[in-house]
Amino acid sequence: MCTALSDQWTPLVVTLRRSNKKSQFITDAAASSCLCFIPVAAVMSKKKQKVTPELKSDDSKKLVYGRPLPPPPQSKPPSRPQTEKPSPARSMTSAQLESPKVKLDDKSYRSSSASVLNPAGSAEKLSASQYRKKIVDEILDTENSYITSLNVMIEKYLNPLRTNLKFAKEPYLDIFGNVEDIYKTNQVLFESLKVKTADWQEDTQIGDSFIEEGSFLKPHYMLYTQNYQNAQNALAQCEKNPAFAQFLKETHESTGENLRSLQIKPIQRITRYTLLLGDLVRRTPPDHKDFESLNTSLDKMLQTARGVNEVVKAGENRQKILNIQNQFLGRMNLLEAHRIFVREGQLMKVCRKSTKSRWFILFNDIIIHASLTSIGKFMSHQIWKLSDIRTEDIANRDPTGTAFQIVTASKSFVVYALSKQEKIEWLHDINQAIDDYVKKRATFGDRPLHEGDRIEAPVWQQDNEVSRCTLCNTEFSFLKRRHHCRACGRLACDPCSSNRCVLKNVGISPVRVCDVCYEQVTQLSSSGVNP
Known part of the structure; x- marks a missing residue:
């Protein structure tokens, strides 16, 4: 689901499956394996008289x-x-947004000595300036590739569906969410970055481009993430239409881009920004003109990534609860x-x-x-x-x-x-x-x-735990039946548990208790204590 953008990225196979663990619950719809690429820099960082007294205390x-x-x-x-049964819609999980080893905190992105593009131990040695240029080139290249994918999603999938009347009643628009808004915003960001890096110099600044567009990126990406599960469900519903399924197949073959894979790219892109900007901040000297702007840009992108991640987790939680709910009679x-x-x-x-x-x-x-x-x-x-x-x-x-x-x-x-x-x-x-x-x-x-x-029910003795009455030591038999005292949980014969009293934690009706417990209750009552 993720693609490697550089030979310098370290592949990490993450198997998504049902888990009893607290932080790993995901929907069965997501029980598949995917190959994620996590930068090494981020991974490195972080029985008597028949009365019925009431036992109330x-x-x-x-x-x-x-x-x-x-x-x-x-x-x-x-x-x-x-x-x-696995749902046809493959849900996106927070594991696909953020590796368990990659934490969305400032230190992870600012303190690592390794680079996204040049992992520690690499034979390639570059100066700080060369690193900066290489990271900026990577930002531009991946942004161009990302925008191209968004364009395919709109021009080759969304627009043909809009003009095709036989799909008019299908909820196809839900598949795409607000991808057009994201596309327009990222186009502006890309053009701004191209202009500023056309004539690369040591003091070239790109941080302000992310600051300017960051205010637009966050609401668009948050809205897209909130709609993501609905988009997946809509796609699964539409795929039941043979004509629609054929359309998806033909478009995939002609473009090389699968619609389900395209759907997740905007969410993955936010995490990619934080990694690249974090790397760029580490390679930018504190006295550089772009240092403060890049730090501000990284802060904004981290806020967006955290917001997106929280939305994803809330969606996962909702889907998990629905799955459990549907399993009950x-x-x-x-x-x-x-x-x-x-x-x-x-x-x-x-x-x-x-x-x-x-x-x-x-x-x-x-x-x-x-x-x-x-x-x-x-x-x-x-x-x-x-x-x-x-x-x-x-x-x-x-x-x-x-x-x-x-x-x-x-x-x-x-x-x-x-x-x-x-x-x-x-x-x-x-x-x-x-x-x-x-x-x-x-x-x-x-x-x-x-x-x-606190009033608590006792743990009952198991029937096979004792073979004799715990009070009179009479052996249990077909005629000498065993009974549980509702107050202490012990097993007693019928003569030793023939009394009844009201236990507040059981209800308002008198229940069977053993002689020992009954004696204690009556003593409390006769002494004037409200039992």
């Missing part, structure tokens, strides 16, 4: 008993099948203006009778607990706000080192990650998301829920 928390963890799953479950509205996808993945959940594979999806405000159905769709079991959950590392009770607890008011349970590293990543991402969410809500006047205020 955090005393339920005191009734949770620590115990050894149940045995971990014996084998790793199969990973989630690929249920999403029934109606599931996940798309919110403030919502950001963080990570998703498989965790083995310790359930009452066995350990089962579950899928968890973490956003910046909620976490979804789901399972995959036989038809390849998700079924949601629970959605919690991040302010209502916490995690607990239980390494002292887990010989595998892969288990942790997810604790909420309504339900708490143990999950196993597929590896120690994945557990670390999950704990980090969930806790970080919780911290960020609570801080954000605090700015709106929401009082953070302190530890003493």
Whole structure:
């Protein structure tokens, strides 16, 4: 998708694929490989009386008993099948704008000793003046090539579609966005650069050309980027028309330019400007007449690049959430203006009778607990706000080192990650998301829920974890059934758990509790304490 503009560029193969990692989520539509060229200079830089007292306080928390963890799953479950069908539209991702090693900060562009055109270690030795001339030539050559490509996009693709009536009902105009505005602006920039460099001298200045046109470049490129995903979707829709598909094929053959490749060039061009201008600034002496103008130009271009990158990331996030939303059975509205996808993945959940594979999806405000159905769709079991959950590392009770607890008011349970590293990543991402969410809500006047205020559900013992009642030691059998205490999670026989009380975190109906927990609740009530 990117093309090498010089033999001096170092190729870096970037494989774009689905990822559970926070900073690498991309749409399946973009799951392909592309060859990007990143300059070395940028890479180098950076149970009693039947009463029903109500348990209202955090005393339920005191009734949770620590115990050894149940045995971990014996084998790793199969990973989630690929249920999403790739969209015909290939989405552009921020990975194509900016390599993970290339950061949009001033130091990356001003402090490197290597050059875009002459990497460190190259046998070619040029003076500062020669470097400047070579970089300026590269700016002109690549600008000319870029404008030529934009012209092909307009004259060979857009204009013929405008005059062809059989395509009148197709949303073909959405394919091109405001490319004509970009073309006109870049033409002016190119002509200005040509005039100023026609008679190259040591003191030739080009920084003001970028300053003058920079005020026009940013709004045009921001608008184009905001429309980019719509443009990709429009192209995919139009390609279903056989006549349109044939038109694209013939034009590609005659021009050598593919429309989908042309669509991304304006976005890639901004990053190219920052690289070349950054290199030029490094090769320009501080006392040169053009030094200040070039620095100002670079600052403007970096601002534009950051803006474009943020728009791209927002588009990726929106598309990712839509893809997840479409994978659920029934109606599931996940798309919110403030919502950001963080990570998703498989965790083995310790359930009452066995350990089962579950899928968890973490956003910046909620976490979804789901399972995959036989038809390849998700079924949601629970959605919690991040302010209502916490995690607990239980390494002292887990010989595998892969288990942790997810604790909420309504339900708490143990999950196993597929590896120690994945557990670390999950704990980090969930806790970080919780911290960020609570801080954000605090700015709106929401009082953070302190530890003493929190009412949490206990983690239930697994049915096969014990074979006897944890209170009377009676062996469980067909007649001696086992029951879970809703207050502490322990397994008890029917005589030892025949009492019921209201637990605030469960609801308004009395629920089964063991004799120990029932005794504690009644003592609190009789002492005048509002339990």
